[in-house]
Amino acid sequence: MPAWLKDAVFYEIYPQSFNDTNADGIGDIEGIIEKLDYVKGLGCNAIWLNPLFDSPFKDAGYDVRDYKKVAERYGTNEDLVRLFDEAHKKGIKILLDLVPGHTSEEHEWFKKSCEADRNEYSDRYIWTDGAFCGIAGHPYIGGEAERDGCYMLNFFKCQPALNYGVLNITEKWQLPTDHPSCIATREAIKDVMRFWLDKGCDGFRVDMADSLVKEDDEVKSATGAIWTNIRAMLDADYPEAALVSEWCNPKCALKYGFHADFYLDHHGNGYNVLVRDCETEGGDHSYFKKDGGDGPQRFLADYLPRYEGSKDYGYISFITCNHDTPRVTKALDISEIKLAYAFFFTMPGVPFLYYGDEIGMRYLADVRTKEGGFHRTGSRSPMQWDASAKNFGFSEASSEKLYIPQDSSADAPSLAEAESDPDSILHTVRSIIALRHEYEDLQADAPFEVVYAKEGERILVYKRGNLLLAVNPSGEAVKIPVSELDSISCSNLIYGIGKADFLEDELVIGAQSFGVWE
Ligand code: GLC
Numbered sequence: 001m002p003a004w005l006k007d008a009v010f011y012e013i014y015p016q017s018f019n020d021t022n023a024d025g026i027g028d029i030e031g032i033i034e035k036l037d038y039v040k041g042l043g044c045n046a047i048w049l050n051p052l053f054d055s056p057f058k059d060a061g062y063d064v065r066d067y068k069k070v071a072e073r074y075g076t077n078e079d080l081v082r083l084f085d086e087a088h089k090k091g092i093k094i095l096l097d098l099v100p101g102h103t104s105e106e107h108e109w110f111k112k113s114c115e116a117d118r119n120e121y122s123d124r125y126i127w128t129d130g131a132f133c134g135i136a137g138h139p140y141i142g143g144e145a146e147r148d149g150c151y152m153l154n155f156f157k158c159q160p161a162l163n164y165g166v167l168n169i170t171e172k173w174q175l176p177t178d179h180p181s182c183i184a185t186r187e188a189i190k191d192v193m194r195f196w197l198d199k200g201c202d203g204f205r206v207d208m209a210d211s212l213v214k215e216d217d218e219v220k221s222a223t224g225a226i227w228t229n230i231r232a233m234l235d236a237d238y239p240e241a242a243l244v245s246e247w248c249n250p251k252c253a254l255k256y257g258f259h260a261d262f263y264l265d266h267h268g269n270g271y272n273v274l275v276r277d278c279e280t281e282g283g284d285h286s287y288f289k290k291d292g293g294d295g296p297q298r299f300l301a302d303y304l305p306r307y308e309g310s311k312d313y314g315y316i317s318f319i320t321c322n323h324d325t326p327r328v329t330k331a332l333d334i335s336e337i338k339l340a341y342a343f344f345f346t347m348p349g350v351p352f353l354y355y356g357d358e359i360g361m362r363y364l365a366d367v368r369t370k371e372g373g374f375h376r377t378g379s380r381s382p383m384q385w386d387a388s389a390k391n392f393g394f395s396e397a398s399s400e401k402l403y404i405p406q407d408s409s410a411d412a413p414s415l416a417e418a419e420s421d422p423d424s425i426l427h428t429v430r431s432i433i434a435l436r437h438e439y440e441d442l443q444a445d446a447p448f449e450v451v452y453a454k455e456g457e458r459i460l461v462y463k464r465g466n467l468l469l470a471v472n473p474s475g476e477a478v479k480i481p482v483s484e485l486d487s488i489s490c491s492n493l494i495y496g497i498g499k500a501d502f503l504e505d506e507l508v509i510g511a512q513s514f515g516v517w518e
């Protein structure tokens, strides 16, 4: 386990939309370098960059055409290396986005794989042995290549599935996972990882990490074996490199070798019911919703087994949002969001802050889809640095040229405004992250324990190591007799939102309040 993860707080940057320095309307690497001090000032000591490799951008860069080449619109490989170096000087780690499940249909490997004559890449993707037979249960394309076969898709039409083999073989065109061609695919991805690790990157966020071996068993053991193999390479040659999975099953992902696994927004799961439970019947029952929110039980029922089953192997990553998920502002207001973030940043594991969430950027429901974004596009609009500057200071381009139009509402948030407002989300984010860095008990490893959570009540009291924490997202103050808190000795308030403290022999948590005691 790389030691730096223990106190890591990540900032996710969607490179298209962060900072444009050459007025083409699209963010670039130079723009990220310019803002490293800003990221550091938030308390984030690590960055995850969405893919910035050569691509036709039919899925915003998750359709990689060349894994070893930075897309021109972002800069050059040299620029990326300079970003690694500048970040390291400031104590910031950089994770790249690794897309191992598929490439772009324009990748050289795929073009060779389409040829009628057999070659080194014929088995790099999953092909059937006839252009007229489908691939049961999987999306596929036929009739597009000279080769007499259909190929499997891993996501959109532009993303053919790389071939790591099939676990339960039923067709003669399927290859076992230990076939030399499938091993070659794995080694090719390891080669890509080495290429960037040797240039100074600090690890990878891994896209659709569970999608490698097809017809895998329920616990994805064949896919897992590939990650265990890859992790062995890291342990041997890059022991400080981190591997974070898009899997959302920490019990599997962490045992197979990932250091951290995202808690994704899957409908009805523990993460979803905290802040995004707005699609359920009868209104929004998200835990952090002041009115109409549920108690913490639904969250705990989902989270605790995940946590207990994985804490000895690695970390669960809470996210404020990501590039695939509606921003929390879609459903929660500022006071609700502050409590949610205070909670996320005091939980075990390695938290991720999505760019713009620190200033309460809105989910823009009405923007036109861009690069395969569809409903996700609303969470990918350019950063709003300063309302008084052109395009909020994101770009000098004319506003029609921007990657995605920006928030046009009169009260669109901006960093400059958040800086000067003492009640902004920004100040809460900075102070809670600073607290996390100050107290080891708030970092990745210290145990999480529920102290008080009762059916029909909104309050949650929990411990991290020797610290006591309480959150009350409801509109009413709550009093709990100290006798119900099971021999808790903490009474010195070290952080508070709203009103929260011990008064005589009661813990009193005001409406929408949060406290941390030592
Ligand atoms: C992941 C990415 C998403 C992308 C998809 C296909 O879910 O986060 O943005 O479209 O994989 O690569």
Ligand code: CA
Pocket (backbone or CB within 6 Å): 019, 020, 021, 022, 023, 024, 025, 026, 027, 028, 073
């Ligand atoms: Ca640019």
